Amino acid sequence: MSLKLYCNDMSPPSRAVLMTAGALALQMDLHQVNIYGKDLDTDFLKINPQHSVPTLVDGDFTIWDSHAIVGYLVGQHGSDDLYPKETKPRASVDQFLHFDSGVLYPRVNTIINSIVVENSKEISTKNISAITESYKFLDKFLQSKNYLAGPSLTVADLCCVATVSTATIITPISTEKYPNLSTWYRTCKNLPFYEETNGAGLNKLDALVELKLGRPRTKDFCE
Numbered sequence: 001m002s003l004k005l006y007c008n009d010m011s012p013p014s015r016a017v018l019m020t021a022g023a024l025a026l027q028m029d030l031h032q033v034n035i036y037g038k039d040l041d042t043d044f045l046k047i048n049p050q051h052s053v054p055t056l057v058d059g060d061f062t063i064w065d066s067h068a069i070v071g072y073l074v075g076q077h078g079s080d081d082l083y084p085k086e087t088k089p090r091a092s093v094d095q096f097l098h099f100d101s102g103v104l105y106p107r108v109n110t111i112i113n114s115i116v117v118e119n120s121k122e123i124s125t126k127n128i129s130a131i132t133e134s135y136k137f138l139d140k141f142l143q144s145k146n147y148l149a150g151p152s153l154t155v156a157d158l159c160c161v162a163t164v165s166t167a168t169i170i171t172p173i174s175t176e177k178y179p180n181l182s183t184w185y186r187t188c189k190n191l192p193f194y195e196e197t198n199g200a201g202l203n204k205l206d207a208l209v210e211l212k213l214g215r216p217r218t219k220d221f222c223e
Contacts, residue, residue, distance in 0.1 A: 003028040004057040006044060008035045009201030010208065012105060013066035014054045016162040018201075020070040020155055022193030024078045036116050067097045070155040083155050092149040096141070096156035100163055104134050108167045112205070115212050123170060131171045135178050138164070142180035146187065153191075161188040162198055169206050 005021075005028045007014035021028055033044055033053050040051050048055040048064050055064040056072065063069055074083040084090045107130040114120040114127075138160070141148060148156045164173075164185060175182040188194060 004031060005029070006031045006033050006047065006055040006057070007053045008033050010205040011035060011053050011201075012108065012162040012166045013159075015165075015198045015201050016066045016155075016159040017054045017056070017069050017073070018197040019158040019162065019191075019193065020073055020082070022197040023082060023153070023158065023191075024073060026073065026077055067101060067155075067159060070159065074155060081152055081154070082158075089150065093154045093156045096148045097159055099137075100156075100159045103137070104160060104163045104167075107131055107134055108163050108170075111170055112166065112209070115209050119212060121213060128171060131167050134167070135171075135173060135181055138184075139178040139181040142184050145180075147184070157184075157188060161185065165189075165198060165202050166205065169202070169209055 003021075003026065005014075005017060007017065007030060009015060009018065009032070033041060033051075033055075035051075035053055044055075045051055047057065047062060050064065052064055054066055054069055055062065056069045058072075058076070063072055071083055080086075083093060107127070111123055111127050111131070114123070138148075145151075147153055148160060161184075164181075168185075173182050173185060189199075
């Protein structure tokens, strides 16, 4: 039975799962869910009462939350490289998954929702500063490392780059100020599955943000 993924490719958590599927060469039956409209999909509510994406249906098993889904996909279909089974390496990966869900994603989502859902035309300095502080954290995390959790690509990188790439819509990454983060971001963008699984949805969100703002986005927030 095929894997069904209810998602929205403008959503960073959805793109994290799509990238993980790309890394695992998995085919999934994709169902796009409107997460930015006011009307909820009653059929989807029966599958996930939270009406949140991504949601994975694998036969009679349903799971949501992007980090839970990527762990499940690797456990079912992948190797230990993307999500190690050993306690310490897995803890290192989990540390950055929690950073994504607890620090990085909420800061980015606050700005995106204010524009796309609440139709705000301005971005507060406070919210911009929260993004650039996250860049500073990531730059330090990546000092002397190619990837967040060690020497090779893991789901921590895939989940975080989905969020970081979304942040760049609002606040580009300064190569001069964040050299380690910039190098990591380029490495992730060069993954063979990146453009199809993350770039396409990111471009759609970029265009929507510009449409909602009613003007080209400001590109000079790099402090």
